[in-house]
Amino acid sequence: MRSRFTVLRSAMLAVALAGTAIGAVQAPALARPAPESFADLAAQLQPAVVNISTTQQVEVGRQIPGMPQLQPGSPLEEFFRRFMEERGQSEGGEGEPITREARSLGSGFIIDPEGYIVTNNHVITGRDGQTVVDKITVILNDDRRFEARVVGRDPATDLALLKVEAKGLPYVQWGDSTKARVGDWVLAIGNPFGLGVTVTAGIVSALHREIGVGQYDRLIQTDASINRGNSGGPMFDNNGRVIGIATAILSPTGGNIGIGFAIPADQAKPIVDQLRSLGKVRRGWLGVRIQPVTEDIAAGLGFKEPKGAIVAGIEDNTPAGRAGVRQGDVILKFDGKEVNRQQSLQSIVSDTTIGSTVNMEILREGKPATLRVTVAERPDGDGAPPAPETQxxxxxxxxxxxxxxxxxxxxxxxxxxxxxxxxxxxxxxxxxxxxxxxxxxxxxxxxxxxxxxxxxxxxxxxxxxxxxxxxxxxxxxxxxxxxxxxxxxxxxxxxxxxxxxxxxxxxxxxxx
Structure with a gap:
């Protein structure tokens, strides 16, 4: 008589074989186990992650002549302001501006021992995302403080490069985010809510996410805890290499619900390299307004699956116009690279050498065609027969x-x-x-x-x-x-x- 263990094992084997017969997905035999601890890796990486504190004078009102000094925005201040206005002693923007110091916190990481630090653009700018704050202070893990200057920034990808005057600083290296897979372990380090350097772990939840924060979105989604203050902080792979930069969260409350997003390293590194060498970013440009080919549009075009980008409009005197691009053309390939969810047309064109002439494969009225287009630098500011009568x-x-x-x-x-x-x-x-x-x-x-x-x-x-x-x-x-x-x-x-x-x-x- 067989033991209970043997019976259970046989039953499990039968289920496995049945699953194989109907095409069930099986886990790879060499799947990596979950790490016992991230302690050694965290200890190695923490010194290169910094807190970024910014201050800016923000106008909160104007001082009306003859009005007493009161707390801006207080009920008493509002009462006196209305009283003075009714007496005709205030007109629009007259009076001295009343300012208040606004502070914010974020994160960043050192990429060079000479003091180059990567962070998000929104960490070092005001509410408009354009005006740089008055003062940027970088705080290291050992509590050393440095005043930083902005080397360059790129609002389109929400990246900025800072520099502090120091030598021999701990630093981290870029990884290869193109090799990241859904389910891989990741480690996020940052400064949530101003608490100081904080380590969280999770997995890659999804790749190539577009969430509408920029035209170059192809973000990594993770369930590693990311909160306010983590912005600009690094996300590491198991080898301690930076494969992402925390940039956004999806949350109805402002706190972590397990949906965070990071800029992939393969997108960030070329931007950072340009900021370091040029102080700005030069991008390739076509001069078209495009839409992704959704499932409904794909069905209308007769595609089996969504692919390419469809041209909604063409600007005057642009590379696309000179190349003969028309409204309604579907761009399938650019410079030999397929346009799809993994590679958007914006990203491919942006990374193409300015001044180069490349092939662009399109579909026009159901017929394939190839156009030659010369990429320019992006300006500042970002047939079937008729149906029979019976039908x-x-x-x-x-x-x-x-x-x-x-x-x-x-x-x-x-x-x-x-x-x-x-x-x-x-x-x-x-x-x-x-x-x-x-x-x-x-x-x-x-x-x-x-x-x-x-x-x-x-x-x-x-x-x-x-x-x-x-x-x-x-x-x-x-x-x-x-x-x-x-x-x-x-x-x-x-x-x-x-x-x-x-x-x-x-x-x-x-x-x-």
Whole structure:
């Protein structure tokens, strides 16, 4: 008779084999165990992590002549201010400014024994993110204090490089964030809430996150505890190399809920190198306004999965314009690099050598093409045949007006009267959305009467019947969504819209 252990082991083996038969995911045999302690690594790294204290004089009001000195913002100060204004003794901005010293805390790390320190731009700037604070003090782990100067900063990526006059400082080295994998252990060190150097550990939760804080977002998400004051602090891998810089948290309360974000080292290091050598960042530039290809837009274009970036607009006298880029083009590759979630077009172009001429692979109206484009320096400030008549159940026509039942949109011509009412220039061509079916995906995507439909699936439209024909063309090619190019006021955007199912009409039985 077999022992209980043997029976359990056999049962587990049977489950494992069954899982293999149906394609279950199995853990790799050589997975790393969780470390027993981070103590040795933390002790090695802490000396190179610094606290950053900033001070700035902030105007909180103005002193009205004849008004007593009171605490700015206090109820008594507000009472006297209103009293003096009613007597006509105050007008707008007259009077001496009242300032108060504002302090903030952040983190940073030393990358060179000569005193070069990396942090976030928002740690050393005021609320506008542009004005540098009056004084920056760097506090080392051994309580030594140095006044720092700003070598350079880059608001677009929220990075800044500081310098203190010191030698022989402890420092850390950059790691390779491109090798980071979801599930890897990471160590974050910083100065949360001004408590002093604090060590937290967690894992890489996700990669290439875009959270809307900048056009170059491709952040590392981690559950290592990051709070206010951690900004600018390093995130290390198991080898003690910097693979990220804490920059943001997602939290309804301002405290840690396990969702923090770090700028990856492979993005940060080239920026820091430019700040050190040039004091600023030079970036490649095309001069296009783009959107990522979402799942809905991908479905409308006939892609199996989202890829590339779709051009929403082109600025005048730009590299993109000179290369022949058109609105609605989908940029798939730039300089041989695929445009996807891991590599955004902005990041690829930004890293391309200024003045170089490279190939750009695009999709235009369903057909591939290659353009040659010469990258400039970024200025300051950042066909299927027509569908047969029997398939035209999608539309209902009333003169020049058309109702696209599969889109749930009513369309009408862009007449001079409508153009004037909407404040559109003579150069705008398209059709006007007159009504929207509230049950449609178009309504869910925010389309509304008064929006101008400029094109469908990368093809321009100038009449409601043309728009209806393009929708039918998409349906008959087997697609369940289309990509609409829509203008609202000065803004132009691509929107992927799923088509509605419409019950086909059946012929009535013949009378006998």
């Amino acid at each position: 035209q159940e999608d539309t209902k026509s009333n003169g020049d007006r058309v109702t696209s039942q599969h889109l749930g949109l009513g369309l009408q011509p862009l007449t001079a009267e409508v153009r004037q009412r909407l404040g559109l220039g003579a150069d705008v061509t398209g059709v006007v959305i007159s009504n929207v079916n509230p049950a449609s995906d178009a309504a869910a995507k925010g389309l509304r009467p008064g929006d101008v439909l400029l094109g469908i699936n990368q093809k321009r439209v100038s009449a409601p019947a043309e728009a209806a024909a393009l929708v039918d063309e998409a349906r008959n090619s087997g697609r369940d969504a289309v990509v609409l190019l829509v203008q609202r006021g000065p803004d132009v955007i691509h929107i992927g819209v799923k088509m509605m199912a419409v019950k086909e009409k059946t012929a009535a039985p013949a009378k006998k």
